[in-house]
Amino acid sequence: MSETPRISKSWSCVLAGIVLMLMLMLMQVSSSSADTPPADKGPGALNHDPAVGRPPVDDGYASEVPREEIINQNQSTLAADTGEQSIPVAEEIEFVTDNSFRKAFEENLKTVAKVDYYGTRYVDCEQYPLEVHTARPNQVSLLMKRGNSSKFEGSKSNGGIKVRGTPQGLSVEQQRAPLATFHFDTPIIELERNPHAYKPLGMEKLPGMLTWKLQVDRAGGYSQVVYVDSRYGDVVKLSIISAQGAHILDVAPHDYRAVDGIRVPFAIDYRSPEGTVLANDRFDRIEVKRTRS
Amino acid sequence: MSKLFVSLIVGTALLTVMPFAASPADVPQKPYVVLDKNLSQLRADFNANLGKVRMLYIVGPTCGICLRGMSDLQEAVYSKKGDDPRLVTFVIHVPTLGAHETNIVPASRLISNRHTTQYWEETGITGKLMQQVMGVDKYVWDFWTIYGPKAVWSDERLPPVPDFWQHQLDGLPAEKKLDANVFAAKIDGFLAQIPAAPIASTMGVAPTRSE
Numbered sequence: 001m002s003e004t005p006r007i008s009k010s011w012s013c014v015l016a017g018i019v020l021m022l023m024l025m026l027m028q029v030s031s032s033s034a035d036t037p038p039a040d041k042g043p044g045a046l047n048h049d050p051a052v053g054r055p056p057v058d059d060g061y062a063s064e065v066p067r068e069e070i071i072n073q074n075q076s077t078l079a080a081d082t083g084e085q086s087i088p089v090a091e092e093i094e095f096v097t098d099n100s101f102r103k104a105f106e107e108n109l110k111t112v113a114k115v116d117y118y119g120t121r122y123v124d125c126e127q128y129p130l131e132v133h134t135a136r137p138n139q140v141s142l143l144m145k146r147g148n149s150s151k152f153e154g155s156k157s158n159g160g161i162k163v164r165g166t167p168q169g170l171s172v173e174q175q176r177a178p179l180a181t182f183h184f185d186t187p188i189i190e191l192e193r194n195p196h197a198y199k200p201l202g203m204e205k206l207p208g209m210l211t212w213k214l215q216v217d218r219a220g221g222y223s224q225v226v227y228v229d230s231r232y233g234d235v236v237k238l239s240i241i242s243a244q245g246a247h248i249l250d251v252a253p254h255d256y257r258a259v260d261g262i263r264v265p266f267a268i269d270y271r272s273p274e275g276t277v278l279a280n281d282r283f284d285r286i287e288v289k290r291t292r293s
Numbered sequence: 294m295s296k297l298f299v300s301l302i303v304g305t306a307l308l309t310v311m312p313f314a315a316s317p318a319d320v321p322q323k324p325y326v327v328l329d330k331n332l333s334q335l336r337a338d339f340n341a342n343l344g345k346v347r348m349l350y351i352v353g354p355t356c357g358i359c360l361r362g363m364s365d366l367q368e369a370v371y372s373k374k375g376d377d378p379r380l381v382t383f384v385i386h387v388p389t390l391g392a393h394e395t396n397i398v399p400a401s402r403l404i405s406n407r408h409t410t411q412y413w414e415e416t417g418i419t420g421k422l423m424q425q426v427m428g429v430d431k432y433v434w435d436f437w438t439i440y441g442p443k444a445v446w447s448d449e450r451l452p453p454v455p456d457f458w459q460h461q462l463d464g465l466p467a468e469k470k471l472d473a474n475v476f477a478a479k480i481d482g483f484l485a486q487i488p489a490a491p492i493a494s495t496m497g498v499a500p501t502r503s504e
């Protein structure tokens with residue numbers, strides 16, 4: 001008998017708690033509704049929270065997409081590197097080589113034997129006459145004159161890399177790197193010959209343009225990360241990495257123009273890995289020499 | 294009485310704590326909206342922005358050419374016009390080329406604009422519906438549209454016919470290939486129909502889901 005009043009008392013306590021809970025819950029709901037802007041007036045009328053209440057998808061993944069548009073469902077060939085700015089993409093190499101704007105330029109380049117560049121290297125307020133001579137297969141020589149009749153010479157040929165004097169703006173190691181990694185042909189031609197020549201790394205946005213990002217191993221243990229303009233197919237940046245994995249230099253060719261049927265850069269900027277501008281090359285004359293055939 | 298008092302305190306304490314345990318603030322906020330197969334949220338967002346110029350893009354987030362389109366429009370439209378509240382953009386990511394939901398965030402960074410909302414639509418029906426709207430025999434994606442301020446999405450399923458559109462597909466008219474400068478000029482034409490000040494004050498701010 002004595003149990004009954006105690007139980008009823010406990011129940012009344014619990015009931016009181018529940019009533020209070022309900023009241024508080026109602027208060028919270030009304031308060032959050034008031035905070036939510038109405039659909040036609042709020043910030044874009046996005047009065048839903050995607051993080052909660054995600055709508056269920058009725059059917060399976062890509063069930064409404066034609067089969068020919070769903071390649072690579074397991075993403076095994078998705079190209080990407082670990083860089084925060086990289087965007088994973090599918091079929092990168094195919095897209096790089098299938099650039100219709102580029103076709104005629106690439107075919108013309110295959111008939112070219114030499115390209116000579118004449119211009120000036122600018123370092124801070126100083127400037128130095130500059131000549132760069134390039135030839136097949138992957139030969140390059142660079143001549144930079146200084147006022148006091150001294151000069152810098154660097155070259156890459158079958159005999160290897162030769163450097164004489166002190167380059168302006170860049171250290172000897174930095175100047176060696178673009179010589180050692182120089183390639184006469186474009187990535188598109190290299191990829192046509194060998195689709196595995198470059199490792200696809202996805203895409204990356206550079207100022208004003210979206211680029212294809214590719215990695216390639218070069219002679220002397222160097223490697224390059226090559227950024228190709230996704231519209232015009234021009235190489236707009238090269239990051240050169242040493243055999244030891246050290247980032248040595250960034251080279252940024254730009255101001256591309258058509259000369260005798262090929263695309264050539266009339267300007268090259270050199271930057272340290274930290275982004276400091278080391279030197280700028282500007283060319284006022286570029287000569288293209290073709291093979292006799 | 295003291296028991297009643299204790300119960301009340303415990304109940305109140307529990308109530309105070311419970312909502313916080315389930316608070317949406319604790320769930321990581323996605324920078325995109327997941328659509329159901331009826332595209333109901335997209336339709337609601339579209340109609341909620343009546344009176345504004347609305348762009349609707351259907352893209353694959355791992356398709357390099359689609360990404361280039363977004364990048365080009367960022368340069369030609371968004372970086373120049375800033376966060377003009379009269380312009381509202383809906384980017385619908387569909388599962389082409391093996392794209393998955395994880396691919397949306399990196400792709401969506403290409404458009405930097407307060408009034409842009411990114412959506413993930415997992416079945417890809419968006420492209421099929423737009424195909425129906427356009428009356429073409431091809432699945433429609435990598436597709437870029439503009440709707441003028443008067444456009445209303447009245448059908449239960451199908452989006453309205455765009456007032457202007459471009460694409461980057463094979464098999465559709467070559468003269469309609471995406472040209473970001475032409476696209477930007479068209480947007481200017483539609484914007485000219487809307488007085489700037491009244492819209493900003495009466496319509497509020499447009500979707501703000503981008504980044």
